[in-house]
Amino acid sequence: MTDEKYKVAEKVRDALGELLQGIDQPRPNRIYAIVHQDDFPAAARILYEKLGGRLATSTALEVRDAVELIYHFMLEEDGVLCNLKTLVAKPELTVGSVGAFLPAADWIEREMSEMYGVTFEGHPDPRHLLLPDGWPEGNFPYRADYPQNPDGFGEELPDVYQKDKK
Amino acid sequence: MKKTILPIGPFHPLLEEPEFFTLYLEGETVVKVDLRIGYNHRGHEKLATGLTWDQVPFLVERICGICSTSHPYAYVLAVEDLLDIKAPPRGQYIRSLIGEMERIHSHLLWLGLAGHFIGYNTVWMWAWRYREEILDACEKLTGNRNHYAMCRVGGARRDVTQEAMDFTMQSLDSNERSTTMFLGAIVDDPVMHKRLKGVGVLTKEDAIAYAATGPTSRPSGVRWDVRETDPYDAYGASLKAKAWDVIVLEEGDVFAKAAARVLEVLESIKLCRWLIENMPDGEIDVKVGNIPEGEGCGRHEAPRGEVFHYVRSDGSNKPIRHKVRAPTFTNLPTYKASCPGEQIADVALITAAIDPCYCCTERVGVVTRNRRNTLTQDDLVKLSVEKTLEIEKKIGRRSNLAKI
Numbered sequence: 001m002t003d004e005k006y007k008v009a010e011k012v013r014d015a016l017g018e019l020l021q022g023i024d025q026p027r028p029n030r031i032y033a034i035v036h037q038d039d040f041p042a043a044a045r046i047l048y049e050k051l052g053g054r055l056a057t058s059t060a061l062e063v064r065d066a067v068e069l070i071y072h073f074m075l076e077e078d079g080v081l082c083n084l085k086t087l088v089a090k091p092e093l094t095v096g097s098v099g100a101f102l103p104a105a106d107w108i109e110r111e112m113s114e115m116y117g118v119t120f121e122g123h124p125d126p127r128h129l130l131l132p133d134g135w136p137e138g139n140f141p142y143r144a145d146y147p148q149n150p151d152g153f154g155e156e157l158p159d160v161y162q163k164d165k166k
Numbered sequence: 167m168k169k170t171i172l173p174i175g176p177f178h179p180l181l182e183e184p185e186f187f188t189l190y191l192e193g194e195t196v197v198k199v200d201l202r203i204g205y206n207h208r209g210h211e212k213l214a215t216g217l218t219w220d221q222v223p224f225l226v227e228r229i230c231g232i233c234s235t236s237h238p239y240a241y242v243l244a245v246e247d248l249l250d251i252k253a254p255p256r257g258q259y260i261r262s263l264i265g266e267m268e269r270i271h272s273h274l275l276w277l278g279l280a281g282h283f284i285g286y287n288t289v290w291m292w293a294w295r296y297r298e299e300i301l302d303a304c305e306k307l308t309g310n311r312n313h314y315a316m317c318r319v320g321g322a323r324r325d326v327t328q329e330a331m332d333f334t335m336q337s338l339d340s341n342e343r344s345t346t347m348f349l350g351a352i353v354d355d356p357v358m359h360k361r362l363k364g365v366g367v368l369t370k371e372d373a374i375a376y377a378a379t380g381p382t383s384r385p386s387g388v389r390w391d392v393r394e395t396d397p398y399d400a401y402g403a404s405l406k407a408k409a410w411d412v413i414v415l416e417e418g419d420v421f422a423k424a425a426a427r428v429l430e431v432l433e434s435i436k437l438c439r440w441l442i443e444n445m446p447d448g449e450i451d452v453k454v455g456n457i458p459e460g461e462g463c464g465r466h467e468a469p470r471g472e473v474f475h476y477v478r479s480d481g482s483n484k485p486i487r488h489k490v491r492a493p494t495f496t497n498l499p500t501y502k503a504s505c506p507g508e509q510i511a512d513v514a515l516i517t518a519a520i521d522p523c524y525c526c527t528e529r530v531g532v533v534t535r536n537r538r539n540t541l542t543q544d545d546l547v548k549l550s551v552e553k554t555l556e557i558e559k560k561i562g563r564r565s566n567l568a569k570i
Contacts, residue, residue: 026250027247027250029396030247030462030463032461054374054377054390055377056377056465056472056474056491057474057489057491057495057496059476059487059489061478061486061487070476072463072474072476074390074395074396074465076389076390076395077395079395079396079397080396081396081463081465083463102375103375103376103499103502104375104376104377104496104499106499107495107499108491108495128204129202129203129204130203130204130207131204131207132204141209141212142211142212
């Protein structure tokens, strides 16, 4: 059983081919694959369409001069979780959208774009998901430089609320 | 035909997961659904990065009040994945037992609410009464009816006594009898068939595209169950012993979703019995030292579907990133596929069928050109009950519904 799971990395390597920059399988049921940000949507499409991966969710996290994106694809038939990673460089923070062809990525990409300021090119519905529509631009709550208790931040409520007050 | 826009929402302060729906209607038929969430965003992911590894389970236990063990379970699995350790067998069995007890009481809660929605208040009261037995057993096992705090990194937090397990066995026996009776009541009831069959169908293709999980995807013929595909703790051993089976149905409608949940309760009862009978002796946890640099993913099959946690460590005493994904996050967008083509009277039912929270139906504003009137939750339930009554009349069957 375990040996079979270790073969899945080969399968992922063959499927991704030249797109792949690195692959690691620290535990039999976890694979971490790294691709360049330009190849990211193409690699995600291969995992979804060719390997039948189910997009469990995606994680964004801030590293020094980039935002790291991890798309957690579950290869249900093999019982292996394949984490597709890429680094999106600051300050452009722009990457092709996976939500354009995979409905499961729709909401999570909206969340990552409002929380981390990543722009997903070609996203079908790039509205706010968790934050209100009138949220001030350039404020990304999950970024490290976002003030935890900003003095007087509540005073500058988004426009929608200002209207309600009147 | 004129299009009407029907906003439902945004939220009920008593329940979690407030949602806002915009239904686009032609006559009484829904043609498009738009959803907004975020009314109760509490920033758990950011909060977790300010807590130590041992404090996070207490925080994530507060994410959900019904399936409260799911999130700490997934979190400790994620940290154990990072550390590459496994809990001792007794610790694993205790955690899995609590997870399954939770599935039983969560499904019974849903069943009761679903009964209330179609106007069968008897179903509602029975289901919640039978749920009490399970909650009592949970209290005996863990000390709490809910929020058990039984998960810690490296094993279980507390041991369970033989006396509590004997009590649980009795509760399971009596619950199995009542759930079997329930199953008969649903499967044989012609009104239930007429009311729920073919309503809000989620096709297999849509379930896969939207990556729906748990009892939302399995009734659509998608065999995805973390307990089976990526077994953790005691689930691998119980599957080998054929102690239970994954419930997969084909129809994908509300009836299938209801039936799947009742069948899952029966499977969970079997599994709980197996876990108690085979409960190993020994330590319940292992000592965990410093958390090294690295990353880990934890997945647990909660009552509503897969709960996913991701943690990243930089070697300090706090996680630098903690990602939480609850099953409703992937199950909610399936309305976009399952609602169009249905009637308003069925929408309350379809939105209830994935087992989110019912908050959204509390307050509905019907906007008709310049006039504006408001439907409350009671009105929506009434609409749904009236449809059930009509069906009863058609098939010449009388119940006590008219009295309500």
